[in-house]
Structure formats: C-alpha cells, structure tokens
Amino acid sequence: MKTIAQKLSEYSHSLKYADLPKEVVHEVKRRIIDSLGCAIGAFDSEPAKIARKIAQDAAAPQASSPQWGEGRVRGKGTEKIPLATIIGTNIKTSPDLAAFANGVAIRYLDYNDTYLSKEPAHPSDNISACLAVAEAFHKNGKDLITAIALAYETQCRLCDAASLRQRGWDHVTYGAFSATLAAAKLMNLNIEKTVHALGLAGVANIALRQTRVGELSMWKGCAFANAARNAVFAANLARLGMTGPAPIFEGEKGFVKLVSGPFELKEFGGKKRPFKIMETYIKYYPAEYHSQSAIEAALQLRKDIVGQGFSPAKDIKSIEIKTFDAAYEIIGSGPERWNPRTRETADHSLPYCVAVALMDGEVSLNQFSEKHIKAKGLHKLIQKVKVRNDRGLTKQYPEAMPNHIIIITNDGRQFSKKIEYPKGHHKNPMTDREVEEKFKTLSQGLISASDIDKILFALWNLEEIKDLRKLTPTL
Numbered sequence: 001m002k003t004i005a006q007k008l009s010e011y012s013h014s015l016k017y018a019d020l021p022k023e024v025v026h027e028v029k030r031r032i033i034d035s036l037g038c039a040i041g042a043f044d045s046e047p048a049k050i051a052r053k054i055a056q057d058a059a060a061p062q063a064s065s066p067q068w069g070e071g072r073v074r075g076k077g078t079e080k081i082p083l084a085t086i087i088g089t090n091i092k093t094s095p096d097l098a099a100f101a102n103g104v105a106i107r108y109l110d111y112n113d114t115y116l117s118k119e120p121a122h123p124s125d126n127i128s129a130c131l132a133v134a135e136a137f138h139k140n141g142k143d144l145i146t147a148i149a150l151a152y153e154t155q156c157r158l159c160d161a162a163s164l165r166q167r168g169w170d171h172v173t174y175g176a177f178s179a180t181l182a183a184a185k186l187m188n189l190n191i192e193k194t195v196h197a198l199g200l201a202g203v204a205n206i207a208l209r210q211t212r213v214g215e216l217s218m219w220k221g222c223a224f225a226n227a228a229r230n231a232v233f234a235a236n237l238a239r240l241g242m243t244g245p246a247p248i249f250e251g252e253k254g255f256v257k258l259v260s261g262p263f264e265l266k267e268f269g270g271k272k273r274p275f276k277i278m279e280t281y282i283k284y285y286p287a288e289y290h291s292q293s294a295i296e297a298a299l300q301l302r303k304d305i306v307g308q309g310f311s312p313a314k315d316i317k318s319i320e321i322k323t324f325d326a327a328y329e330i331i332g333s334g335p336e337r338w339n340p341r342t343r344e345t346a347d348h349s350l351p352y353c354v355a356v357a358l359m360d361g362e363v364s365l366n367q368f369s370e371k372h373i374k375a376k377g378l379h380k381l382i383q384k385v386k387v388r389n390d391r392g393l394t395k396q397y398p399e400a401m402p403n404h405i406i407i408i409t410n411d412g413r414q415f416s417k418k419i420e421y422p423k424g425h426h427k428n429p430m431t432d433r434e435v436e437e438k439f440k441t442l443s444q445g446l447i448s449a450s451d452i453d454k455i456l457f458a459l460w461n462l463e464e465i466k467d468l469r470k471l472t473p474t475l
Helices: 004-014 022-041 046-059 095-108 123-136 141-161 172-186 191-204 223-239 255-260 289-307 325-331 350-360 376-382 391-396 432-443 449-460
Strands: 316-323 385-389 403-409 414-419
Touching (some): 004 191, 022 432, 046 095, 095 123, 095 223, 123 223, 289 325, 289 403, 289 414, 325 350, 325 385, 350 376, 432 449
Antiparallel strands (some): 403 414
16 A cells, blocks of 8 residues: 555656636735735844744855856856745745745734644644745746745645644644645655655654643744755755655554654545645634634624723723634643733733734734733733633634634623634635735834735736746746
C-alpha cells in the first residue's frame, strides 16, 4: 500500500492550475490580499523587526558574493543561490529566512485567516513560504495560486484527520508538511524527492503546545513562521539530493505512533471535489477566531445597553459567556485570561475580548495596545466575566462558532445575545470590498493610497503575472 507521504506527494504532483475552479482561484487572491495586509500592519511590531534583523544579517555578508544572485543560473559547475524579498523592504535573503520574516509579520497580529476542525489552524501561514519560493524560483502567478491552494488543502485535511492539541502538540506541526508540499511543488520536485522533503520536514519539526498555554509570548506569532522556514529548507535539501527518513507517518517511531495517533485522509479537492479553502474563514476582528462570535455579540449588546441609558463601565453587574469546549480550553480558562499582560495573551482571552468590546464599542488593533491592556476600568469589567463550557454549544462546533452572552445590570435587567456564524465565517463571508478595506486600514500610514491601489490591482490579476519577481518591487 502507498504511504501517506506518497499519497500527499502524488496529489501535489498531479494538481494543476486548470484543476482549480474560478471561485477557488478568486478565494486564493482574497487570502493573499488579507495576509499581506496583516503583514504590512505588523511591520513595526517587535517580533517582525527581530525576524527581519535575522534575515537581513544572514543575507548582508553574502549578497555581494558571485554565487548569490537572482535565480538558479548554472554555469561552469556553479549555481547561483536563489533569493527572496522581505515584504516592505528591498532586502533579499535566502528563501527560508524570507519565509520566516514574512511569516512572522503575517501572523503577529492574529488577524490572518483560520480553519477549525479536530485541529485548529491558520492556513494562510503557508503563504509566506509560497511567496518566497515562487519569487526565488521565478514562478508565475498561476504557479503561486496553485501552490497556495495545495497548502490549504493538505493542512486542512490533516486538521480534519486528527487532533494534535489534545495530545500536547501544536497545530503548526501540520504546517511543516503542508508548507513543504507547496515549496516542493514550486521547486518542481518529482514525487520521490517530495517524499524525502516530507520526511526531512516531519522528523525535525514537531512543535510543543506550550506555545499557546499560560501567559503567551512573542513566539505565538512566530511558531508557524518557523515551520515555514524549515519547510523551505527541507524542500531545498531534497532538491539537492538529501534523503529523508521514511515512512515518516507510518514508521515504527513515526508521526502516527508518536504524535497524531491513527488517522485517515479523505479525498483531496479536484475538478469534481470541493477545495478546503472554501471552508476557511477570514477574520473580521484582530483576535483568536473562537472569540469572533463573542465579540460580535458583545458589540451588539453594547448598543442595546447604551441605548437604554446604561453605562457598560458602571451599570453591569455580571457577564456570563456560554461557549463551546474548544473556546473554553483555548481562550476561556486559566487565570491569565482575566489578567492579560501581553498582546498575545489579550487577543487569546475571551474575557478580555468581550469586556473591551463592551467598554469601547469597537475591537481594532488599538484595543490590544500595551496601554489599553493595563486600563484599570477595563480590568474591573473583566473581573465580572464568567465563562461556562456549554455542552449544547459544543455539539454545534466546528460547523458553527456559537457564543452566547448574558449580561445582568445592577438593577436586575438582563440582556442576551447568541451568534453562531460571525462575520468572515464561510457561511457569513466578508465581501471583496470588506477584504480590500481591511487591507487599506492595515496599510494606512505605511503605504501611499496610489501604491495600495497598485498592489491590489496586481493581486486581483495575479494569474497574469509571468514572473513573481515583477510583483515583489510593488511590495
């Protein structure tokens, strides 16, 4: 029987741009726009600066070497090393470090897209690896679109197959496989070399769930970027002839026995089967996805409360949030959720997200500043929040993302709101205009309006680009 790695490799090798329905191509473009907007918005964040510094330092002393240059030009026994651009700069570095630097920026704000199943994921995290390899290896827009659709498909199918968080592993572990497949495809690796690349990536990139437990650190936004970096590295090793351990999934000490437990992959997307990207969600608010419906409910409740003359800061006696098991575990339990000290913890705190929505009437990047997180009035309101794990809501997950908020005022009045499909869910999608507005908002003050229009035009017409090196100057 074929191994899982062989099945993944054969699917990757067989998938063509012509296999992608128009709606899938369009959705890939939306995700690139959304992800690049997130990256630009996070450009000045400390983790993004650190990642750029690492990538720049690695490139600087070598960029003048005759062996470094654009593309893979062979001549007299030498091969120029391909380079990729760090978004927001004219700095070029190795594709793996470009994937890391750009991946950190895409992920840092916790504003990029999401998929929720047995294992949660942010499939747009794969885009940094795809962009870097596509540029470095002179691929065209159709190649990039196909690789991104492939990465979404494989990561989401793995998330459907088995939970990692319940066994103590982080979801980015699956990303090492999906990003490797995409990188291998963009490097034109054959099936055999792709299997080796999966073995090289899988054996060395098993991430601990501690990344998302307790007080969260900067690493929360870097974990998948690191997986993307190592995926590009693994694919490049395989391209040059390095072999990898096999069978990586079914082996005696392999992934299935030690990490995931037994699982089966369902049929992949194709001409007659839907692609998983169509079931993923774009974030409307810059917070962990399980909180999206709670934020939306809280904002609607605030209008009702204020409309009747109440003050959220003074007149609320108690706030009860009924939620589902995954939300309770990830963002609704643990003392840190009621006393967040970092942005990373605040945007992963259900009590904080609901309280700040009620207090401010909006949830934007401003609500997660260090000053805002420490506000005394907001802290007092957070302490009035209780989170309940509701079995009925758990049964609706992951088809729906239900959160039910019940607020009682000091005089005994009750306000209640339940939302199942928040804005951005694939059953309540954001419009193209809303995706563009999100990009423009995140880019404001960093990019001129005319340049924003140029970027959006290029991305909406991505399939027309013959060489991705022509896109990067725009970025």
